[in-house]
Every structure is written in structure tokens, then in C-alpha cells.
Ligand SMILES: Nc1ncnc2c1ncn2[C@@H]1O[C@H](COP(=O)(O)OP(=O)(O)OP(=O)(O)O)[C@@H](O)[C@H]1O
Ligand SMILES: Nc1ncnc2c1ncn2[C@@H]1O[C@H](COP(=O)(O)OP(=O)(O)OP(=O)(O)O)[C@@H](O)[C@H]1O
């Protein structure tokens with residue numbers, strides 16, 4: 104790995120004993136004149152440095168909003184409560200100036216559609232160089248040197264020539280790599296990746312996943328990776344959190360969760376995944392639709408769709424139950440170990 | 441009495457099945473579409489992207505043809521050509537025996553008539569609906585443009601909403617932002633069916649959906665195909681979904697078709713090295729058996745300046761001199777399975793090809 108990237112970075116480390124990310128009772132509401140949307144409703148999550156957490160879940164369950172909250176990138180209409188700590192910073196209390204520095208150098212994000220994050224009118228090399236210049240006050244030449252190094256790090260072929268390319272001149276896979284290079288430009292401690300491989304073919308997807316895993320190991324980054332694809336989680340995650348209606352309904356090590364999910368929604372999600380043996384058979388679905396989030400659900404949000412629901416499920420939001428160390432789920436049927 | 445008419449009767453007659461069941465619904469012959477790249481001081485053409493570069497295939501009546509391939513290989517461009525959202529530079533398209541946009545006197549079909557028989561569902565469920573129209577109006581829009589009176593168009597929209605599982609009483613007046621992603625994609629499917637098409641082109645219709653909704657939409661597509669006698673061209677990066685839904689599969693690489701055949705032949709006996717790498721790249725679904733090396737490395741070559749001979753040769757583990765010298769013809773592997781690779785072509789001169797007695 105490159106010497107530049109190995110330089111030790113002062114001041115950005117979390118205090119001893121504190122995980123890289125600590126979310127406690129995170130809630131996000133979007134308030135407008137005619138409605139309130141309870142997008143995230145009490146999320147607790149921890150992530151250690153060097154760990155990969157995948158977030159799976161229903162569309163609209165609050166995955167992207169949770170990620171944006173970690174960078175304080177939510178619009179003004181968002182009311183955010185709870186504790187958000189990243190690398191020892193209390194994100195909620197950071198000023199705009201502090202955030203400018205924090206975004207990029209402590210936490211960086213790779214978006215699903217790289218074109219939205221890359222500026223179409225500048226060459227990709229210049230975009231990286233300027234990010235580095237802005238954050239580290241180095242010269243243009245040093246910025247360009249870093250850009251080249253980053254392109255080599257993310258395995259872009261003919262890196263030198265590609266620095267001069269504009270985003271539209273790159274293939275989907277190359278653009279996604281360039282995005283990762285931009286995100287890594289200031290050696291973040293935490294990388295947030297929101298469905299970064301959904302639009303790519305299988306050969307490129309596996310390349311990007313292997314690359315991310317390698318970079319994460321080499322650089323000791325923590326990674327939060329949002330995906331709809333269980334197979335992707337299987338390739339990259341250490342732990343998985345499954346979200347439903349703004350809550351984490353299950354969390355645990357990836358292999359245990361894929362082998363024997365605890366929460367009925369997680370079971371449904373696994374059961375609905377299309378695989379080779381299903382040709383000619385009707386696919387299993389989860390009946391019904393996700394709840395409207397206009398009122399804060401006071402019960403298990405999944406109950407109306409759940410085959411195992413009982414009156415007790417509607418009485419209160421099920422507490423977290425842990426059948427074995429490291430695993431937990433919000434379902435009254437989970438046996439406490 | 442024709443089959444398609446019977447099937448469509450409860451709603452409205454589907455345009456005639458002219459050629460009979462043996463006639464391919466769509467026969468694509470050597471179509472090309474190149475995009476000029478403008479630049480320089482005078483905005484002249486500085487290069488050409490050979491997005492679709494000589495593609496031939498057929499879509500049979502009533503089948504689902506899956507289309508897979510690397511990102512940027514020309515799948516969506518092919519879809520837009522099939523839809524005639526753009527014209528091919530060269531090549532011909534025969535729809536149920538009639539040349540598309542060719543002289544109608546000599547047995548061609550006019551573009552206007554073709555377009556109502558072919559519809560498309562796009563990946564982005566949100567961007568493709570008008571945010572200011574209740575979904576019922578979005579669905580009724582095209583039939584009205586084609587001359588259906590307002591009341592009938594509205595009735596048809598409501599029937600279609602019911603057909604895609606959205607109770608009209610509850611959903612008809614909703615706006616797109618009041619629906620979930622899966623519900624919006626159902627609306628898009630309903631809208632694509634509003635002109636009673638025979639061929640529906642689905643460009644990554646489930647990619648943005650979560651798995652439980654994806655399963656719902658796939659079940660729905662299977663049902664609709666049956667009840668409306670539809671034919672699908674289904675583009676996706678999800679190899680499991682393509683295997684599930686397709687009767688035949690077409691594999692593209694850099695603007696060309698490299699392999700085509702029945703779904704089981706492609707998945708069980710892939711003959712082209714790109715297809716093999718693609719299938720080997722599927723996630724293992726077992727965290728204990730993670731992949732350590734990508735099956736395919738390097739980046740696809742630039743479509744502005746594709747490699748000579750076989751376009752895959754720059755990344756192919758089996759490439760030999762003949763692969764750079766000669767573009768491989770499509771080898772017939774039996775039962776409609778074809779692959780454009782010198783290894784599959786007897787007498788090609790590749791060391792792994794069958795030798796042909798002199
Ligand atoms: N700026 C906003 N204003 C109002 N509501 C919002 C806003 N952003 C998100 N939401 C709502 O918050 C909820 C959670 O959205 P989020 O984007 O986190 O979903 P997601 O889990 O990432 O879904 P997907 O898998 O579809 O990307 C959704 O119901 C969404 O409509
Ligand atoms: N309007 C256009 N002008 C110039 N180039 C284009 C245009 N449309 C597509 N291309 C180029 O043509 C090639 C094929 O693009 P296309 O969108 O058909 O690929 P695709 O197979 O659908 O890719 P993906 O899997 O990423 O959706 C790409 O190199 C693309 O950049």
C-alpha cells in the first residue's frame with residue numbers, strides 16, 4: 104500500500120473504549136405543514152473501527168436517512184433526536200465549519216448513483232485534487248499526486264490517463280471506483296456506502312466488493328454498507344442490521360443471520376430472495392405493504408403482515424431480546440438465551 | 441380465431457397475430473447504433489461510441505428473453521432501439537413478419553402502429569411518472585392520446601390498476617409520491633399495458649426494489665404475461681432473477697451478442713468465457729465461502745475503439761493469436777444455443793477448437 108495513505112493521522116481517533124460509531128435512540132422525523140413522517144424511530148447501533156456493518160431492509164425503512172444522519176446531511180425539515188457519536192465527535196453539536204472538516208476526513212460517503220456525486224464539468228482527477236487541497240491545505244501538485252495514488256489504490260487501469268477523464272467518459276464500474284477514490288481522498292475513518300453496486304453487473308460488483316473489503320482491511324476503516332442484496336451482505340459484512348419502519352428489528356453476525364434469521368420480517372426477506380431452484384415456482388412474498396409512517400407506531404410495525412402475530416404484538420413495541428451473545432431481535436417470539 | 445385476440449377479449453382486442461405462432465414476434469437483423477462524441481473548438485465529432493455494433497436476435501411469441509451483460513455494453517441502447525425511441529443507424533427490424541417503419545405498401549408496419557404494440561418499463565419508477573398527475577390519469581394518458589374517449593380511458597386505467605393489484609378505489613387518485621417504490625413500479629407496468637402491447641421491454645424493472653417487493657413484481661409479471669398473452673424482453677444485472685424469469689437468455693459484451701440460448705443451456709453449459717466469468721461472479725450466499733479473487737479482472741475496453749477480432753480477447757484467459765486476427769462467428773451448439781468464440785467454432789484455428797479434417 105502507498106506510503107501516503109499510511110501516514111498516521113492524529114486527532115481523529117475515538118477515545119479508548121468508545122466504538123467508532125455509536126448511535127443511541129436515533130430518531131428522525133420529517134415535519135412539513137401537512138404531515139409528519141417518522142422515518143427513523145429509535146435506532147441503536149455500534150460499529151468498531153475495521154468492522155463492516157450491512158444494513159438491509161424494506162425500501163423506505165430509513166436506511167439512507169440513518170446514513171445521512173451520521174454525516175449531518177439531512178435537510179432542515181428533519182428533526183433529529185438521540186445520540187450520534189462518530190470517532191469521538193458529538194455530530195449533533197458540530198458547527199458548519201467543523202462539519203466541513205469532518206465530512207471527507209473523518210467520514211465519507213459513496214452514493215448509489217455516482218453521477219450525482221461527481222461534478223460533470225471537471226475531470227475526476229481535478230475533483231480529487233481539490234478535495235485534498237481544501238482539506239489538507241496542500242499544493243495543487245501534491246493534490247494531483249494523491250489523486251494518482253488513489254486511482255492506483257482503487258485499481259483503475261491506466262490511472263494516469265484516466266485522471267483527465269470527465270465522469271461521463273468512464274464506464275459504470277470505473278465511475279464507481281472514482282467515487283470510492285473521492286471518498287477515500289482524505290483517509291476517512293468511516294466509509295458510508297449506500298447501495299454502491301446495485302447498478303453494476305456481477306463481474307464488476309464482485310470486483311468492487313473485494314476492493315472495498317481490501318481497502319477496509321488495509322486502512323482499518325469502519326464501513327456501513329446499505330444493500331438490498333443478501334448475497335452482497337454475504338460477501339462483505341461482518342454484522343448485519345435489518346431495518347423495518349424506522350427501527351432495527353434484527354442485528355447479528357452475518358452467517359448466523361443468513362442461516363437462521365430470528366425476526367419474522369428477516370425470515371420473510373430471506374424467503375423472498377430469488378435463487379436458482381425457484382424456476383417455475385411462485386415466489387414467496389410478504390403479504391401486505393409497509394405501514395404509513397405518518398403516526399409513530401406504538402406496536403410491532405410488522406404485526407399487520409406477520410404470520411406469527413399475537414395480541415401481545417400490538418400492545419407495545421417489542422423490546423430487544425437476545426437469544427445468544429451478539430444477536431438480538433425485536434420480536435416477542437424470540438427466546439431469551 | 442386468433443389466440444391473442446381471444447386472450448385480450450375481456451378488455452379490448454389485441455392487434456392481430458398475423459404471422460402465426462411460428463413467426464418470430466421480433467426479428468432484429470444486424471442493427472447498429474453509434475453515438476458521436478462532440479468536442480474540440482468547433483464542436484465537431486471527435487470520436488464515435490459504438491454502443492450497439494451489429495446485433496442480431498429474435499424474440500419469439502410468448503417467450504421471455506432475458507438480456508444480461510456488462511455495465512455499458514449496450515443493453516439499454518438496444519432496448520431503446522427495440523422501442524424505436526431512437527432509430528438504428530443500419531439494420532432491420534421485422535415485427536411479426538412486417539418490416540418496421542418500412543414502406544407499408546410493400547408489407548411494412550408504420551412506426552405509429554409499431555409503437556403502440558411495443559411498450560417499455562424503465563428502472564426508475566419515480567422518474568418515469570408525472571408527479572403532478574394522479575396515477576389513474578398517468579395510465580389513461582396514452583390511450584387518450586391514441587383516441588380513446590376520456591371515460592373509457594379512465595375505465596381501462598382502473599381495470600389495469602386492479603390487474604396489477606392496486607385496488608382502484610384506494611389508489612386511483614393517489615399521486616406518485618404517495619406510493620411505495622414497489623407500488624410505483626406496478627403503476628409503471630399498468631401504464632405500459634394501457635395500449636394493449638404485445639411486446640413489453642423491461643429495463644431493470646426490479647433493480648430498485650427490495651427483495652420482498654421484487655418477488656411481488658416478478659409474480660405479477662408472470663401472471664400478466666399469462667392473462668394478456670405478452671412477450672417480454674427482460675434486462676437485468678441480477679443473474680438469479682434472469683434465470684427465474686427467462687425462457688432464453690442473450691449475453692452482450694461491448695456492443696455485441698456473445699452468447700444466446702435456452703436458459704438452462706446458458707446457466708448449465710455457458711460456452712463463452714465472458715458468460716462463464718459472469719456466472720462465476722455471482723455472490724456465493726455463504727459467508728463461509730467468500731470469494732477471494734474476482735473471476736474477471738481489468739476493465740472493459742473503450743467502446744470508442746474496441747479491440748480487433750474478438751472484443752473479449754483483452755480480458756480472456758484463453759485468448760490466442762486467432763482471437764486478435766479474426767472476429768469469431770457465432771458457433772451453433774445445438775438446440776438454439778450459440779456462442780461467438782473461436783473455441784466453440786470447429787476449424788477456427790484456436791487450439792481448444794475442434795480440428796476440422798483437411
Ligand atoms: N427529505 C425528506 N422529506 C420527507 N421525507 C423523507 C425525506 N427523506 C426521506 N424521507 C422519508 O423517510 C423514509 C425513509 O427514507 P430512506 O430514504 O431512509 O429509505 P431507505 O430505507 O433508504 O429506502 P430505499 O431502500 O428505497 O432507498 C421514507 O418514507 C422516505 O419517504
Ligand atoms: N446518448 C448517448 N450519447 C453518447 N454515448 C452514449 C449515449 N447513450 C449511451 N451511450 C454509451 O453507449 C454505451 C452503451 O450504453 P447503454 O446505456 O446501452 O449500456 P447498458 O448496457 O444499458 O449499461 P448499464 O448496465 O450500465 O445500464 C455506453 O458506453 C454509454 O456510455
Ligand code: SF4
Pocket residue numbers: 712713714750751752753754756757758759760763768780781782783790
Ligand atoms: S474468441 Fe478467443 S478471445 Fe474471444 S472469447 Fe473466445 S477464446 Fe477468448
Ligand SMILES: [Mg+2]
Pocket residue numbers: 166167168297
Ligand atoms: Mg435508500
Ligand SMILES: [Mg+2]
Pocket residue numbers: 515516517
Ligand atoms: Mg442500462
